Amino acid sequence: MADASYDVVVIGGGHNALITSCYLAANGLSVAVFERSHELGGGTCSEELPLPGFVSNQCSHSTRFYSHPAYADFNLAEKGLDLVFPEAGCGCGFPDGTYIVTYPTWPVVDKMTGKTEFSAENAEKTFKSIARISERDAETCRFIFEKFRTKWLPAIVETQYSPPTPWGVKDAVERLMDDPESGFDPVYAVMTVEQLARDLFESVEMQCFFMRRQSTQMGTYGEDVIGPHGALRNLATVLSVAASSITIGGSHSIAHALQKALSDQGGKFFVHHEVDKVLVENGTAKGIRLVDGTEIEAKKMVISGVDPTQTIARFIGPEYVSPKLLRRAANIKYDRGQLHWANVAMHELPKYTADDYDPDFILCANKTLIIKDTDYHASKWKAEIWLDGMAKYLALVVWEDTRWAPMKAPPGKHNAMAEDYAPPARFLTEKQWLELKVK
Ligand SMILES: Cc1cc2nc3c(=O)[nH]c(=O)nc-3n(C[C@H](O)[C@H](O)[C@H](O)COP(=O)(O)OP(=O)(O)OC[C@H]3O[C@@H](n4cnc5c(N)ncnc54)[C@H](O)[C@@H]3O)c2cc1C
16 A cells, blocks of 8 residues: 555656646646655756855756746746846857857847747847858848748747657658758758858858857767757857846746745645655556655656656666667766866956957857867867867856846855866776866
8 A cells, every 4th residue: 555645746856847747736636746855956956156155056057947838827937936137148259359249039028927029139239240250140140030030939839849749740840841941951950060060150250159059058069960959959049049047046946936836736745755666557657666665656647757767777667668768768878968067156257358349248148268260169179078088278158147146146256157068977087087176
């Protein structure tokens, strides 16, 4: 006999599981979430780092969460989720002072609902900034924005909020490639990041900017094929189609608001509750067992918000899974795009050479600081990282939250997050990692 019983039992309290739980609870099901950690949220976590009084995020940092339907459906803005929107989007600065500034093309016009509206003014500002470097690249961006508005955005939204299509049925993004008016050339689906960069842009600046931001978006490198979804999304991000936002109080405020929404719908959650097994009877999931042996019955379903490897190999077990699925789960690699992630405490905000030329550069939500060398970003950067642990030329992306959210640091102080790439942990010995730390 089970120790407790719910319609739906959810393993892991990451923000995706929380959103699912909120919708199920809102539709009348009794839902309980079991989370191994001390708080809900998973990757949307924040801690007091690197010094007392500084709030830093360790995973999800910059967010476009306002665009998720759950934001409005559960009134998360009223449940304490407060976002702030930098005036400019992604910026890119080079050592010689050249720079690119992009501006949100669909800025948020209503913070309570997350409603966005197309801003022709911001789009023009982005074209102007790029045209200083290359008229042709600015025209490419104009073309991309037009196609994004009319064709790409509806396809992205449809695939994002629909179940995967059955075998042989194209999803909305795949259908774009059949539409000659879509502007999305089918060959983009098989191009590497470097090929896309060189095909789309003529300037070294835009090529390097696109490639480095692609790493941030998907953890991939110049030689990777990112497919149609990756290409669409990265172009949209580099050009700041959607406004980036900073979560006041840290990313875990997203989880806190979802947690409140779940409680308001009658859902339950349990932290420090690690799940060990899904209980299966006659091929159907009937509940879970925690590591302490407690058994929980699921009257309608068990949902896992945990990675597929653990879900398949540990919770369900090989006896209930086909060899093909087991093989595929085992083939998932989690250590290809590793990050050096630095949460920095500062007495004052940094100054950039580009600021001398354009005061808007400092208003960029994030700044990509790289050298101007397409070949370096396409291949040598990764080669140096994987061989030596760190590249000769850092390729930083920097977020300075306290420019807009001063409460994330003690009065008069600042924090920032800086990201570069790292090799898989197993490539270096413990001694080599410690040497790198000192460097
Ligand atoms: C370094 C880094 C930087 C990132 N930067 C960004 C960013 O800037 N913006 C952005 O939008 N996204 C970013 N992401 C991605 C984002 O964090 C993830 O996509 C998101 O957190 C995934 O959410 P999830 O709910 O699917 O899973 P997770 O957040 O991984 O949640 C899974 C939960 O399951 C729990 N769990 C695991 N095992 C068990 C068990 N046996 N029993 C019970 N509970 C268990 C975990 O503790 C966790 O809470 C970043 C991720 C990383 C790692």
